[in-house]
Amino acid sequence: MAEADARTGSGPAPVEVRGLVKRYGELAAVAGIDLTVHAGDVYGYLGPNGAGKTTCLRMMLGLIRPTEGTVRLFGRDPQESAQALDGVAGFVEAPTFYPYLNGRRNLELLAAFDGEDARTRIDEALDTVELAHRAKDRVGGYSHGMRQRLGIAAALLRNPKLLLLDEPATGLDPAGMRDMRLLIRRLADQGITVMLSSHLLAEVEELCNRVAIVRTGRIVYEGAISELKRTAGATYRLSTTDDERALAVCRAQPGVSDARVVQGRIAFTADDAAVAELSQALVEAGALIRILAPEHVTLEDLFFSLTEGDGAASAEAPAVVAG
Ligand SMILES: Nc1ncnc2c1ncn2[C@@H]1O[C@H](COP(=O)(O)OP(=O)(O)O)[C@@H](O)[C@H]1O
Numbered sequence: 132m133a134e135a136d137a138r139t140g141s142g143p144a145p146v147e148v149r150g151l152v153k154r155y156g157e158l159a160a161v162a163g164i165d166l167t168v169h170a171g172d173v174y175g176y177l178g179p180n181g182a183g184k185t186t187c188l189r190m191m192l193g194l195i196r197p198t199e200g201t202v203r204l205f206g207r208d209p210q211e212s213a214q215a216l217d218g219v220a221g222f223v224e225a226p227t228f229y230p231y232l233n234g235r236r237n238l239e240l241l242a243a244f245d246g247e248d249a250r251t252r253i254d255e256a257l258d259t260v261e262l263a264h265r266a267k268d269r270v271g272g273y274s275h276g277m278r279q280r281l282g283i284a285a286a287l288l289r290n291p292k293l294l295l296l297d298e299p300a301t302g303l304d305p306a307g308m309r310d311m312r313l314l315i316r317r318l319a320d321q322g323i324t325v326m327l328s329s330h331l332l333a334e335v336e337e338l339c340n341r342v343a344i345v346r347t348g349r350i351v352y353e354g355a356i357s358e359l360k361r362t363a364g365a366t367y368r369l370s371t372t373d374d375e376r377a378l379a380v381c382r383a384q385p386g387v388s389d390a391r392v393v394q395g396r397i398a399f400t401a402d403d404a405a406v407a408e409l410s411q412a413l414v415e416a417g418a419l420i421r422i423l424a425p426e427h428v429t430l431e432d433l434f435f436s437l438t439e440g441d442g443a444a445s446a447e448a449p450a451v452v453a454g
C-alpha cells in the first residue's frame with residue numbers, strides 16, 4: 132500500500148488520491164478523482180466555485196467519509212485513525228477561533244490538543260505568519276487576512292510536513308493576497324509540502340509547480356503547469372493573400388485544430404511540426420503567407436477552455452486574442 136514516492140523515491144507520497152467519489156443524493160460533488168502530490172510540491176487544486184474542492188479536502192482531512200475511493204497521506208488512511216494525520220495540518224473554508232480571545236490564547240487552546248511540543252511552537256508560528264505584534268489582540272478585531280494567517284499558525288503548531296489549505300487567499304485584498312503568497316512560499320522553502328485549492332488562476336500560476344484542474348468533480352488536467360502550457364499547443368495567427376482558401380486549408384490540415392476567423396485574421400492551434408506542413412500546404416493552395424505568428428497562451432485561456440462548455444469548448448470559447 133505505502134509505495135515509495137515515484138518521483139522522490141523517499142517514502143510514500145504526501146498525498147495519493149485514487150478513485151475518490153463523494154455523492155450527496157444525486158449529486159456527485161467529487162466524481163472520481165485521482166491525484167498525487169509529491170514531497171516538495173506546491174500543488175494547486177484549481178477549479179471554479181462548486182467544482183468540489185472543499186469536499187475533496189474534507190475527505191483528505193478525514194472530516195467526511197468518501198462514498199468511494201481512497202485517500203493516502205504518507206501512505207496512511209485519514210479515515211482510519213487520527214494518527215494518520217500526524218505531520219498533516221490544514222483547514223477547510225475558514226479557520227474558526229474564539230473571537231473574544233486573543234490570537235495567542237486561541238493558539239494555546241489549540242496547542243492543548245496537540246501536546247507539549249505544540250505549545251513550544253506558538254511564538255515561532257506567530258512570527259512566521261507575522262502576527263506576533265497582534266497576538267494580544269482579540270481575534271474578533273482581526274481582518275480576514277489576519278484570521279487566515281492565524282489559521283496557518285494553528286496548522287504550524289502541528290509541525291506539519293504537509294499543509295492542506297482551502298482557498299487561503301480567497302476574499303483577501305491585493306496586499307493580503309501578496310502576504311499569503313509570500314507566506315506559502317516561505318513555508319514551501321522550509322520543506323513543507325503544500326496543497327492548496329483555489330479558483331484564482333493568477334495565484335496558482337504564481338505559486339504552484341503542479342496543478343489539478345477540476346470541473347464538476349472531475350479532473351480535466353493534472354500535472355506540471357509548464358507541461359500543460361506545452362501540450363496545449365501554441366495558438367497561431369495567420370494572414371494570407373487568400374484567407375478564404377487558407378481557412379479551408381487549415382481546417383483540412385492534420386495536426387491543426389480550432390481554425391477560425393478572429394478579428395479578421397485566421398487563428399488556429401497546432402504543434403510546430405504541423406505548422407511547417409501547413410505553410411507548405413498554403414503555398415500549394417496559392418494562399419501566400421503574409422503573417423504567421425505564435426501567440427502566448429496563458430493559464431487563464433487554458434483554464435477556461437478546460438472548465439467551460441461541454442467538451443465543445445473550442446466552438447463556444449471566446450477567441451484567444453493577443454493582449
Ligand atoms: N454537505 C453537502 N450536502 C449536499 N451538497 C453538498 C454538500 N457539500 C457540498 N455540496 C455540493 O457539492 C458541490 C461541490 O461543493 P464544494 O466542494 O463546496 O465546491 P467548491 O469548494 O469547489 O466550491 C456543490 O454543488 C455543493 O453544493
Ligand SMILES: [Mg+2]
Pocket residue numbers: 184185186297298
Ligand atoms: Mg470551497
